[in-house]
Amino acid sequence: MQHSEHWDERHSTPPEDPRPRLRWRFMAAVMLIAFLVGMMIGRVFDPPPLRIEDAEAWEQGLQLWFNREPQAQAEHVDGALVYRYEDAYGRVRDGQLKLPLGLVNWRVERDGRDLLLVLVSPRPLDGEWRGAQEDGRWRARLALRPK
Numbered sequence: 001m002q003h004s005e006h007w008d009e010r011h012s013t014p015p016e017d018p019r020p021r022l023r024w025r026f027m028a029a030v031m032l033i034a035f036l037v038g039m040m041i042g043r044v045f046d047p048p049p050l051r052i053e054d055a056e057a058w059e060q061g062l063q064l065w066f067n068r069e070p071q072a073q074a075e076h077v078d079g080a081l082v083y084r085y086e087d088a089y090g091r092v093r094d095g096q097l098k099l100p101l102g103l104v105n106w107r108v109e110r111d112g113r114d115l116l117l118v119l120v121s122p123r124p125l126d127g128e129w130r131g132a133q134e135d136g137r138w139r140a141r142l143a144l145r146p147k
Helices: 019-045
Strands: 050-058 061-066 072-077 080-085 093-099 102-111 114-120 125-134 137-146
Touching: 050 093, 050 102, 050 137, 061 093, 061 114, 080 125
Parallel strands: none
Antiparallel strands: 050 061, 061 137, 072 080, 080 114, 093 102, 102 114, 125 137
């Protein structure tokens, strides 16, 4: 066979260059680290989840304390006034209000990932929200009146 002997202790075919494979591994590692750092920074600036901290009676209705400003959707379901808070946390609680329009039963309950504030009265209800920030918390007052 021609040229089968070693010339200066080298083979006839040069070995494969390992640099391209290392370059792709390095780029993949840099992209993974950048993605993880971006996720951590995003979590730092993400607002905390909405949480009902307390609920108490008020002379015109119900007063709720939140950790941040709530966004409620009101709806009338089977004669009850229901306020839905999406992606909210809080413990289940209930109570009764003695108002000039009569007795009103209220309950905070879970509905999947949402919290519901359900108000039931012998007469149809309508409510009006007023919110303000106090001492780093958000106070929402629900004034109830007959419909």
